[in-house]
Amino acid sequence: MQILSNVALGVDKADIVISNGTLVDVYSGALLQNYSVAIKGEWIAAIGRNLERTKGKDTYILDACGKIIAPGFIEGHTHLNYLFSPENFLRQSMAGGTTTIITESGEIIYTAGLKGLLQLLESWRAQPIKVYATIPPPLNLGKSGRAIWPSIAQMKNLLRREDIVGVGESYWQMVLSGNDHLPPLAEEALKLGKTVEGHTAGAHDEKLMAYLAYGINSCHEPVSVEDVLERLRLGVFVMIRQGSIREELDAMVKLKDMRIDFSRISLVTDGMDPRDLVKRGYLESAVQKAIDLGFDFIRAIQMVTINPATHFRLDHFTGGIAPGKHADIVILPDMQKIKPEYVLSKGKIIAQHGKLLVPPRKTQYKLPGLTKLPKHVSTPSLIIHAPVSGQNKVRVMDMVTDLVSREYITEMPSVTGMIQPDPDRDILKITLLGLKNKIVNALIRGIGLKDGAVASSYIWETYGIIAVGTNDNDIAKVINHIIQQGGGIAVCAHGSITTELPLPIAGIITSKPMSEVAQRQNEIQREVERLGCKVPDIVKTISVLPSAAIPFLRITEDGLIDLKSGKVTSLFATS
Ligand SMILES: [Fe+2]
Numbered sequence: 001m002q003i004l005s006n007v008a009l010g011v012d013k014a015d016i017v018i019s020n021g022t023l024v025d026v027y028s029g030a031l032l033q034n035y036s037v038a039i040k041g042e043w044i045a046a047i048g049r050n051l052e053r054t055k056g057k058d059t060y061i062l063d064a065c066g067k068i069i070a071p072g073f074i075e076g077h078t079h080l081n082y083l084f085s086p087e088n089f090l091r092q093s094m095a096g097g098t099t100t101i102i103t104e105s106g107e108i109i110y111t112a113g114l115k116g117l118l119q120l121l122e123s124w125r126a127q128p129i130k131v132y133a134t135i136p137p138p139l140n141l142g143k144s145g146r147a148i149w150p151s152i153a154q155m156k157n158l159l160r161r162e163d164i165v166g167v168g169e170s171y172w173q174m175v176l177s178g179n180d181h182l183p184p185l186a187e188e189a190l191k192l193g194k195t196v197e198g199h200t201a202g203a204h205d206e207k208l209m210a211y212l213a214y215g216i217n218s219c220h221e222p223v224s225v226e227d228v229l230e231r232l233r234l235g236v237f238v239m240i241r242q243g244s245i246r247e248e249l250d251a252m253v254k255l256k257d258m259r260i261d262f263s264r265i266s267l268v269t270d271g272m273d274p275r276d277l278v279k280r281g282y283l284e285s286a287v288q289k290a291i292d293l294g295f296d297f298i299r300a301i302q303m304v305t306i307n308p309a310t311h312f313r314l315d316h317f318t319g320g321i322a323p324g325k326h327a328d329i330v331i332l333p334d335m336q337k338i339k340p341e342y343v344l345s346k347g348k349i350i351a352q353h354g355k356l357l358v359p360p361r362k363t364q365y366k367l368p369g370l371t372k373l374p375k376h377v378s379t380p381s382l383i384i385h386a387p388v389s390g391q392n393k394v395r396v397m398d399m400v401t402d403l404v405s406r407e408y409i410t411e412m413p414s415v416t417g418m419i420q421p422d423p424d425r426d427i428l429k430i431t432l433l434g435l436k437n438k439i440v441n442a443l444i445r446g447i448g449l450k451d452g453a454v455a456s457s458y459i460w461e462t463y464g465i466i467a468v469g470t471n472d473n474d475i476a477k478v479i480n481h482i483i484q485q486g487g488g489i490a491v492c493a494h495g496s497i498t499t500e501l502p503l504p505i506a507g508i509i510t511s512k513p514m515s516e517v518a519q520r521q522n523e524i525q526r527e528v529e530r531l532g533c534k535v536p537d538i539v540k541t542i543s544v545l546p547s548a549a550i551p552f553l554r555i556t557e558d559g560l561i562d563l564k565s566g567k568v569t570s571l572f573a574t575s
Helices: 002-009 086-096 106-124 144-148 152-158 172-176 182-191 205-212 225-233 249-257 274-280 283-292 297-302 306-311 472-485 514-530 538-543
Strands: 016-025 030-040 043-048 060-063 068-071 073-079 098-104 130-135 164-171 195-199 237-241 265-268 329-332 342-345 348-352 391-399 405-413 427-434 439-445 453-456 464-469 488-493 496-502 553-556 559-562 567-569
Touching: 002 030, 002 043, 016 297, 016 329, 073 237, 073 265, 073 283, 073 306, 086 098, 086 106, 086 274, 086 283, 086 342, 086 348, 086 514, 098 106, 098 164, 098 342, 106 130, 106 144, 152 182, 164 172, 164 182, 172 205, 182 195, 225 237, 225 249, 249 283, 265 283, 265 306, 274 514, 283 297, 391 553, 405 439, 405 553, 427 472, 427 553, 439 553, 439 559, 453 472, 453 538, 464 472, 464 538, 472 488, 472 496, 488 514, 496 514, 514 538
Parallel strands: 016 060, 016 068, 073 098, 098 130, 130 164, 164 195, 237 265, 391 439
Antiparallel strands: 016 030, 030 043, 068 329, 329 342, 342 348, 391 405, 427 439, 427 464, 453 464, 453 488, 488 496, 553 559, 559 567
């Protein structure tokens, strides 16, 4: 760093000087008027009111004209490994001012194992902005899905990589009930000075503490001010979500006036859906929301800069504007408008007025689609055989929200020895096709389809395809179509595929541009609504049904699982 030192002294000259702005000092929490920033290569060499000594004949002067000079934004928790390619995500998001991302990586591991993870890490390497990953323990509810997960030894080795900053989220219930991967991985991560990301939705008091005792040091699941305070007091780094899966800022508005230390709070998206990315933008939209709600400007900026940088131990080179730090900088028009006029990442101007000047590095996936499924699913394999003639007591997955399902016991008649979906009662068939040719058929209420079927190979924590439909012919047709494509999301009505989004890369990713992905998603939702669907996002609803992240009755390749007991439960109820 001798060269930076020389620039600071005026002996060498800067490549870029951003002059005459209001600098957001995230370290002491101040706004510094009439400040300039001298940049050499990828790094900041000096800041101050008079940097004339750093200017040479080749120095590019970027006049900030009194506008806001803030650090580039850091996303502390997201999921960038499904639906879209890293390249297309970066193309869509970088102009918004995010210059560092920490992403979970589980989705690709569930469908493509270690090979998938390594290819994804390679695709994030050497991009115009920095992308780091966290690697989670396996969270499959079904047992056979674990077959393609890397071993504990392999995961421990991965933790040594510079681009892996910690252990990814693990559900507290699974850890307390004995997840064998988490304790050794957490121990290794802590030994290496890395983080262990948490997921404490609904945990309080002794259960929360019992989970944290494994070395868990963050949580992005608080849904109330009380949740935030409880976690802060227990030493947990808190991430408030404002993205596609949840938007918590409205519920957190009381925080802004509380006399608490904000340095261990950050703002994250936990993933942005392509439709939201195209419409709202990325992390900058979360910061904008915080500002609109009246959060203090400097605190809002700290929540997406120095705070996550410190949590992930990246603050020695990013998260703030100071000598020796990466020149990751946004120039904002004012304190009300989080729409960068310039974005600099690693010393390069990568975007100007929303236009990308430096494209992401092209990457080529060599991952096949879902090849471990049967070539064809027959309609007889979808039959639910009735144990008795006449009425049968069945356990139905009842959607109490678009994501939460509970048990609903009802009677359904045997029709020629079979239990058939009953769209009039809004009871449909749900089928999960998993690894090792496992097919589980069950019943679901609350989707609303009156006709046809919909299926997806993008599923939380599971390898396979999930389908919901009104009849076996359409369910078989849509599953077989997705098998042929190697993966995807599709709708079938009267034996014909009416709309689809193929996901041929690892069964969960397409190389199509983000706007086209968003358009296909809209078409799929419109089509299921035409067929009677009443949930706002059918793919989100069905893709989470195998996950332990959301209660209570879930479907896995081992059968229905009641999360209250953690055990497999029969489709047929005895009482
Ligand atoms: Fe997450």
